[in-house]
Amino acid sequence: MKQQPGLTLIAKTVTRISVWLIVLYGFYIIFHGHLTPGGGFAGGVVIALAFLNVMLAYGHETVTRWLNISFMHDLEPSAGALFLTMGILGIALGGGFLANVVHRGTLFNVFSSGNILVLNIIIGVKVAMGLFVVVWSLAIFRFFEGGDK
Amino acid sequence: MVSNLTLIVAIPLIIGLVNLCLPRVLQKLLTIAGLAYLLYLVYLIYKGGGEAAHLYGSVIFAVDKLSLFVLIFIQVLSFIILIFALKSIVPSDERFFFPLFSFTVSFCNGAVITTNSIIFLVFWGLSGVVLYLFGLIPRTDAASQSAKKTFVLVGGSDVFLILGLILVWFLNPKAGWGLWNTQIGLEGELAYIAFFSILIPAFAKAGGFPLHTWVPEFAKDAPIESVALLPAALDKLLGIYLLARLMFNLFQVTLTMHLLVITLGALTVIFAVMMAMIQHNGRRLLGYHAVSQVGYMIMGVGTGNPIALLGGLFHMVNHTMYKAGLFLTLGSVEKKTGTAELDDIGGLGKQMPLTFIAAVVCAFAISGIPPLNGFYSKWLVYQGTLELIQSVGRGAQIWLLICLMLAVFGSALTLASFMKFLHSIYLGRRQEKWAGIKEASPNQYLATLGLALLCLIFGLWAQPLPLAKFITPILADFGLNPAAYLGSYQPIPVLLLFGVIFILGLLVFVAIKKVRYDAIYLGGMEALEKFRIAGTDFYNEIKDMKPLRWFYRNAERKHFDVYDLGGQGAGWFTKLFQAVHRGILSEYNLWIVLGTLVIIGVIYWLV
Amino acid sequence: MTLYLMCFALLLIGIYGIIVKRDLVKIIIASGIMGYASNLLLILFAYRKGGIYPILEKGKDMTGRVMVDPLPQALVLTSIVIELGITAMLIALAIRIFEKYKTFDITKIRRLKG
Amino acid sequence: MILPFFIIIPLLAAFLIALISGERDNWAIAVAVIAMLALLCLALFGFVTIGAQTQVYQMGAWKIPYTICLVLDALSAFMLVIISGIGLTALMFSVFYIRHLSTSWKYYALFMLLITGMNGVVATGDLFNLFVFMEIALFAAYALVSYGSRAEEFEASFKYAIMGSISSTLVLVGIAIVYSATSNLTMATIAQLLPQNPTVMYFAGGIFLAAFGLKSAMMPFHAWLPDAHSSAPAPISSMLSGVLIKTLGVYVLVRLFYNVLGAPPLFLKMFMIFGSISILVASFLAMGQWDFKRLLAYSSISQIGFILLGLGIGTRWAILGAIFHILNHAIFKALLFYNAGTVEMVLGTRDLRQMGNLTKILPYTTATSMCGTLAVAGMPPFNGFFSKLIIIIAAVHAGHPIYASIAVAGSFLTLVYFMKVQRYGFHGKKVIEREGVKIGWGMRTAMIILAVLTLATSLLILPGIRTAVLDPVVAVIMNKTGYITQVLGGNL
Incomplete structure (x- = not known):
């Protein structure tokens, strides 16, 4: 029997089910960053870990085939650029870099923090994509034959 | 109205900058016109047109008698050397030679006439930089090595000058950054550090022992016009100028320091001349002599009494003339033969008579043959040292006497080595390959003959011309009394005496004119080229003498460098x-x- | 006080690691440990005895209560992110070094000396 | 209100480069050059307009204890001008240089990230924010050092990163200690509060001295520098040696020890001692090198020693000299690294023994290297002469003749080892005839610009220009209370 890349069938099956839950949890953390502990970074890491789970279970070749890596790669700087755009919007509308430009909302709601939610989402995307791409590129690394003389 | 002093610095600087982007013919014309104008300017300044130049409310350029004296001879020497250089530089090197030439004049002028230590530092350092750049012109491996050595010693000593001048400012803040007349008493460590920190660059620039080792190297590899310009002439003027300022203006020097400087001077004389005797390369030989002669100037200025100071300064000017002359005559020969190795040349006296005459006059002047200027200045130095001997204690007396004897002995050795120099190049048997050589071009022999003529004039009319007009007034600036040296030596009677002796000799020669010319007998063999006796063989014996052998061997391995x-x-x-x-x-x-x-x-x- | 001492011990472990260990990966881990020690120090400085967590909630009574200082936690989060980046960088470098030198021994990776 | 743009522009440029660049690097170059030009204009504008005032920018429209503030005063503006000036020439140089390594947008993205980090460090008024920007700059530096993908470069980068992370840990510990005593991270507030607690001040100061001393390659903490600076691509070497060690190291030391801690004599003494050690030992080490860039790297340590010595003396003139030397060293060391890079690109070697007689094939490089050499060796009329002169004058005037002698000796040794460079590297015996070697116009222009600047900046010492340019910077450094009141404004 030909050796499949990745882990056993059990691991693959469990991953297939659980990865969506993990992603959902990541989104939860991102969206409640201003109310509970967590936020863009933590949620982004969780989402990245979901992708990494898939990569561990199915092997990185499969992931490379499934996912559009270069798109994820581009998402990261565009998230950074968006963050800066929000900051510049703050200068333009609110009187300072990153000043609040979105309506504040009511306390204890999800929409209760103006800018912060938007920024959290941007950060989440950036962290998720960045972390995933970092680990992915470490995983696909192959040695060239022979050392450097 | 811009001060003449500013002009004398600025004009050559601007000429140099403009020259960097001019074609070659214009370069030459512009440079010579500029330097001729500088001669006129310096005449104006001598006549009293040297009002001080100001910047930010303080005096930066001014002249006193010493700087005026040095300034005049910078212009004269550089003008004569420029005439020589007009048609002697390798065309590919001219591009940078002439701009550097005017820069050099500008920087040396600036260093001499500034009263401000900081500006002095700048110009002094710049004069070192142009020296280095001159050394790099030939683009050979040896040239880059000797340029490096030169700049490490000369440029490196500048940093000590920085320290020294800053300490001078620190020790006597009342004088501000004044370079003239701070008169610090030589007591305390700082004063001594300052004194030595200024002594080092003065010695390095002028080429005093033990910082002299760059001079022969540079002389061997750099373009010979630049050697005649800087190490032979302007660097001596600058170095001794600084030494005079140091000994008379900046510090009140104690006897111990006088003794130390005199000793170093005597050592410079003897070491360099010993090395010069055994050289096979004409440029190196002249380079070592350029060092050796500095010894007399250092002794003269270091002794600190009026006569010796006169002698030292006079010797400085004399040296620039005859050493520039010697380098230029050697340059003329080298342009024709393509080599400066004394072993290879010989018997050129008949083909290059004018160059030969100039070389003989300059060589006699440097060796101290009486009617010429070199004798007069050395005589004054000896006289000054003797005067110092009369006024010190017994131990110092013996010490000074030894120094004096070394100096006199060095003078004798100078004569000896110049016999070798003249013989190797102009006398002796000529090699066949040099048969077609003609006299050097007019600009070259005019320059060398001009320098030789100056040597003669300064020898014969030393008293009325240079001493009375330029040098004796300096003493008053330094608060010294012009001393009773007069009447001790009259050049013209001596010349007459020499003339009489010469005529007598001629008479004897004519009277018993019985000379038989014969072929050399070599046991039937032909007199081959290889049996030619080169002038350099004269003193090979010395190299193998018992006590000196060790010294020479180590010196050639640079163990004393x-x-x-x-x-x-x-x-x-x-x-x-x-x-x-x-x-x-x-x-x-x-x-x-x-x-x-x-x-x-x-x-x-x-x- | 004990906590501070243990934090200091963690720092010492990190220092020990970077000085004594010769394996690239262990050195990377040791430098990570040093980073954790400093993070821990920040958190410990922010700790107030008996303090509550600094989050506003519906119906939570904040009056008269000591709050744990929230700022160092934000700082630590930032510093963790930075350390993450640096560690990834270091590991990538370690891989490439192994590719070139065929060794993980830091004392053998010394072409640059003098 | 130009302050945040010093950070926004390069960061945005970095993201844009990553976003829009394809296989070829043309877009990346365009974006990077536009960003650097904009930064240079902004920095010059800021420096000209700031004078003796201070601009404070509070992020997010919050007030000071709750926000990160950016501070622009004469010192920051001065450093910003240096960063963007040298950065622009480095960019011009790398456009033509980096192609022989690889054509990739990653280089330009990392380069802009490096600029971001340095600008951030200089512009910020917040201690932790300073740490963050420092890490950004360092991260980019680690990556750029290993950009050429040779074994030595990875080795150098790894060592640099490990030592850098040690110092980052130290910085973090220092920040923790300071925070524990003041509960504040704004530097002006810390400056106000910290003197009440001298023990904390001294210990935190000691840790900061070690940490930022490592960044500025002070002597016992210097070991990363010769490796990293000699292995990096030439324009990066010039950025690291010319600018990075000064912004992350010297600038932060100045800001912390003068403006925040108030220049305690103990630390000034340490500056002087470490500076002197750096001057002497690094000079001797540089003399023994045959690798052109390694020699330059050791020379950087030695010149940083001069700057630290000037800062340690602490009088007005000494600080003026140190500040002037920061500018001068940035200019001539960047120039010399460009020379080294050009030679390496043409001949394929950095070994001085294999170079020689470059006057024919690389006339501009040879001529500009002469300017750089004379400037770094302290020869008039180049700028290095005047800054060293001022430092030595100040040392003597402050009553430290020993340190003045050390500076003089260091200056002499500098001359000696740079003469070695000229003699073997550019005028030696080896005859190299290589046809068809082309260096781009950008490289040549960058070198000529800097060579002209080595001469032109010596004009800064003239009294009229000095009062306009250098004196405000010195005034900022000397005036701790001024810094506090200017930054905190009404919040006192």
Whole structure:
């Protein structure tokens, strides 16, 4: 029997089910960053870990085939650029870099923090994509034959 | 109205800058016109047109008698050497030679006439930089090596000058940054550090022992016009100028320091002339003599009494003339033959008579043959030293006498080695390959003959011309009384005496004119080229004499060279430190941790 | 006080690691440990005895209560992110070094010396 | 209100480069050059307009204890001008240089990230924010050092990164200690509060001295520098040696020890001692090198020693000299690294023994290297002469003749080892005839610009120009209370 890349069938099956839950949890953390502990970074890491789970279970070749890596790669700087755009919007509308430009909302709601939610989402995307791409590129690394003389 | 003093610095500077982007013919024309104008300017300044130039409310350029004296001879010498250089430089080198030439004049002028230490530092350093750039012109390996050595010694000594002048300012803040007349008493460590810090660059620039080793190297490899310009002429003027300022203006020098400087002067004379005797390369020989003669100037200025000072300064000017002349005659010969190795040349006297005459006059002048200028100035130096001997204690007397004897002996050796020099180039048997050589071009022999003529004039009319007009007034500036040296020596009767002796000799020669010319008998063989006796063989014996052999052997291996000794010492440190940097990360981390611990520990201990 | 001492011990472990260990990966881990120690120090400085967590909630009574200082936690989060980046960088470098030198021993990776 | 743009522009440029660049690097170059030009204009504008005032920018429209503030005063503006000036020439140089390594947008993105980090460090008024920007700059530096993908470069980068992370840990510990005593991270507030607690001040100061001393390659903490600076691509070497060690190291030391801690004599003494050690030992080490860039790297340590010595003396003139030397060293060391890079690109070697007689094939490089050499060796009329002169004058005037002698000796040794460079590297015996070697116009222009600047900046010493340019910077450094009141404004 030909050796499949990745882990056993059990691991693959469990991953297939659980990865969506993990992603959902990541989104939860991102969206409640201003109310509970967590936020863009933590949620982004969780989402990245979901992708990494898939990569561990199915092997990185499969992931490379499934996912559009270069798109994820581009998402990261565009998230950074968006963050800066929000900051510049703050200068333009609110009187300072990153000043609040979105309506504040009511306390204890999800929409209760103006800018912060938007920024959290941007950060989440950036962290998720960045972390995933970092680990992915470490995983696909192959040695060239022979050392450097 | 711009001051003449500003102009005399600015004009050559501007000419040099413009020259950088001009074609060659215009370069020459512009340079010669500019330097001719400088001669006129310096005449104006001598006539009293040298009002001080100001910048930011303080005087920056001014002249007193000493700087005026040096200034005049910078213009004269550089003008004559420029005439020589007009048609002698290799065309590919002209591009940078003429701009550098005008820069050199500008910087030397600036250094001499400024009263401000900082500006003096700038010009002094710049004159070192142009020296280095001149040395790089030939683009050979040897030239880059000697240029490096030159700049390490000359440019490196500048940093000591910085320290010295700053300490002078610190010790006597009342004088501000004034370079003239601070008159610091020589007591306390700082004063001594300052004194030596200024002595070092003066010696390095002028080529005094033990910082002289760059001169022969530079003389061997650089373009010979630049050798005649800087190490032979302008650097001597600058170095001795600084030494005179140091001994008379900046400090009130004690007897011990006088003795030290005199000793160094005497050592310079004797060491350099000993080395000069055994040289096979004409340029190196002249280079060592350029060092040896500095010894007399250092003795003269270092002795500190009026006569010796007169002698030292006069010798400085004389030396620039005859040494520039000698280098230029050698240059004329070298342009024709393509070599400066004395072994290869010979018998050119008949083909290049004018150059030969100039060389003979200059060589006699440097050797101190009486009616010429070199004798007069050396005589004054000896006289001044003797006067000092009369006024000091017994131990110092003996010491000074030894120094004096060394100097006199050095003078004799100079004559000896110039006999060799003249013989090797102009006399003796000519090699066949030099048969087609003609006299040098007019600009070259005009320049060399002009220098020779100056030597003669300054010898014959030393008293009325240079001494009375330029040098004696300096004494009054330094607060010294013009002393009773007059009447001790009259050049013109001496000349007559020599003339009489010469005519007598001629008569004798004519009277018993029985000379038989014969072929050399070599046991039937032809007189081959290889049996020609080169002038350099004259003193090969000396090299093998028992006590000197060790000395020469080590000197040729550069065991006495400050530059090489320093290099070895620094190499030892370098190896030590390099051995510690083994490239192992853990050790570097350990240093960081230990360094942090030391900082924290010191703070814990002190707070 | 004990906590501070243990934090200091963690720092010492890190220092020990970077000085003594010769394996690239262990050195990377040791430098990570040093980073954790400093993060822990920040958190410990922010700790107030008996303090509550600094999050506003519906119906939570904040009056008269000591709050744990929230700022260092934000700082630590930032510093963790930075350390993450640096560690990834270091690991990538370690892989490439192994590719070139065929060794993980830091004392053998010394072409640059003197 | 130009302050945040010093950070926004390069960061945005970095993201844009990553976003829009394809296989070829043309877009990346365009974006990077536009960003650097904009930064240079902004920095010059800021420096000209700031004078003796201070601009404070509070992020997010919050007030000071709750926000990160950016501070622009004469010192920051001065450093910003240096960063963007040298950065622009480095960019011009790398456009033509980096192609022989690889054509990739990653280089330009990392380069802009490096600029971001340095600008951030200089512009910020917040201690932790300073740490963050420092890490950004360092991260980019680690990556750029290993950009050429040779074994030595990875080795150098790894060592640099490990030692850098040690110092980052130290910085973090220092920040923790300071925060524990003042509960504040704004530097002006810390400056106000910290003197009440001298023990904390001294210990935190000691840790900061070690940490930022490592960044500025002070002598016992220097070991990363010769490796990293000699292995990096030439324009990066010039950025690291010319600018990075000064912004992350010297600038922060000045800001912390003068403006925040108020220049305690103990630390000034340490500056002087470490500076002197750096001057002497690094000079000897440089003398033994045959690798052109490694020699330059050791020379950087030695010149940093001069700057630290000037800062340690602490009088007005000494600080003026140190500040002037920061500018001068940035200019001539960047120039010399460009020379080294050009030679390496043409001949394929950095070994001085294999170079020689470059006057024919690389006339501009040879001529500009002469300017750089004379400037770094302290020869008039180049700028290095005047800054060293001022430092030595100040040392003597402050009553430290020993340190003045050390500076003089260091200056002499500098001359010696740079003469070695000229003699073997550019005028030696080896005859190299290589046809068809082309260096781009950008490289040549960058070198000529800097060579002209080595001469032109010596004009800064003239009294009229000095009062306009250098004196405000010195005034900022000397005036701790001024810094506090200017930054905190009404919040006192």
